[in-house]
Amino acid sequence: MKPILDACCGGKMFHTNKQNPAVLFMDIRAEGPQKLSNGATFSVAPDVIGDFTKMPFRSNTFYMVIFDPPHLRCGNKSFMFKKYGTLGAGWRETLRRGFAECFRVLRPRGTLVFKWSDSFKPLDEVLKLAPIQPVIIHKAISNSQSKRTHFAVFMKL
Ligand SMILES: C[S@@+](CC[C@H](N)C(=O)[O-])C[C@H]1O[C@@H](n2cnc3c(N)ncnc32)[C@H](O)[C@@H]1O
Secondary structure, eight states, X not given: OOSEEETTOTTOTXXXXXXXXXXXXXXXXXXXXXXXXXXXXXXEOOSEEOBTTBOSSOSSOEEEEEEOOOOOOOOTTSHHHHHHOOOOTTHHHHHHHHHHHHHHHEEEEXXXXXXXXXXXXXXXXXXXXXXXXXXXXXXXXXXSGGGOEEEEEEEOO
16 A cells, blocks of 8 residues: 555645655546636546545554645635545534545554644634644645645644
């Protein structure tokens, strides 16, 4: 098994190498390539189609898990939906289960990297859904809500 899992890779925008052999890319969908309304070409091309609330992996498998779930609620025809997906009405339970699954498939002393943009709900509220506290948090400062992208890093101890 590969050492790193990206549990909801989307377009792999923040990956330095979209073909990184060390990363197992998962998402609930595969799409494209397609042209977005801004003219850019976009595709979601995971290695595994899977649900982060019910991952198809054994416990204690990965050294690192990356968790960048949808962070907004939007219509399914919007540009934002195509790129980032959307949270449903039961989003708290979805994220709670997502966190629990990330920790289940992480090896002991493995690292979870969580990304969140607080355009819908603030980071502090969402971190309450994780079973443990992060080791560090980086909060972005911006006047524009949509540009407030934060990172929290956890270790499974
Ligand atoms: C914020 S985007 C990820 C963006 C990505 N990190 C990037 O760099 O482009 C969230 C992704 O989560 C996926 N997703 C939504 N619900 C999911 C689920 N239950 N299991 C797995 N992936 C899911 C969406 O399809 C979407 O591609």
